[in-house]
Amino acid sequence: MVDKPAPDASRRSEKSRRAIYDAALALVGEVGYPKTTVEGIAARAGVGKQTIYRWWSSKADVLLEAFLDLGEQAAQAAHEAGRTAPETYALPDTGDLAADLKFVLRATVDELLDPRFDAPSRALAAEGVVNEQLGREFVTKLLEPQLQLYVDRLRAAQDAGHVRPEVDPRIALELFVSPLAQRWLQRTAPISHEYTDTLVDYALHGLVPRP
Template sequence: MPTTPSPHAARRSERSRRAIFDASLALVGEVGYPRLTIEGIASRAGVGKQTIYRWWPSKAAVLLDAFTEGVESYGEGLPDTGDLAADLKYVLRATCDEFNDPAFQAPYRALAAAGAADEELSRAFVARLLEPGFAVYEARLRAARDAGEIAPDADPRIVTEMLLSPFSQRWLMRTGELTHAYTDTLVDLVLRAVRPHD
């Protein structure tokens, strides 16, 4: 007996998986996470719910896989033009645009909220989405520190948190708009705090 699926079966499985991902992302935007169900995803995707349960243990697991597959990788990291402020502003402006996109907002907010009550989901969310993002900021800041653009005692991790935590808090709690002016100001204030001391 063959131990791997036939090419036809593999294509069918990939089509089903893609349909499930598309359905979960669409539905969470339409009905919200609390009303999202495996049954609803299965119906929208045109598959049996047993197919979903064969691959994922919960709706959160489905949504996490669907969302993280669609998020672009950080590739080679943040740009390094030699101007740290310009590079950080460029990336945070792009991030601002992404977080203001309704197609991005719904699943991200759903996963953040679900993760607050589900430690396993939270750990997976952090490992697969947040940590890779933090890592590229830390690498760019480490290079800036080596080049003398920020103080030698500036911890790249803490500087990254100084940049991204207020951004995330404002967006998640809706305490204000996310705009390019806001992200530019954030970069300016953080870099003012960590520039080399006289």
């Protein structure tokens, strides 16, 4: 008799984890955060509720990790397509600050317009306004790490003499990140590459006449 190979538990676990990520993001986009439940995620993913609780303590933990994974997938896809450097967790530094910021913000626009990201992220952002705990976790786990990449890039530009030394990078990044987030959340007008390019130009060069 030929012995059958034992099932690969790690592959089975990864398949379940991926199904849970997909189910969580789909549900929160369809029914909103309050109506999304661990039971609903489990049913959608085709796993037992105990499987979810073995890895996460709450639906918020599932959703936040699913978002992190979605971002990593997007970064990996961009790298494989030759659009980014392999260093996922850093902004590009070509020596041209404006070009680097425009590059990253264009990628952000593409992500915000991706249906996989748009609906669930709006649901989480809206819930984070009224749910203090979720809001803190959303900022701590998702928003702040991304903003820190801008801070690091702006500090590198200061070291290179491309940004005034007295500029606070944490405030400076808000000049282009905050308007994009507001326009996207409130749908006051379309977002586009041209829009974010203009934000960078205005942020770096100001509004006064140039000498």
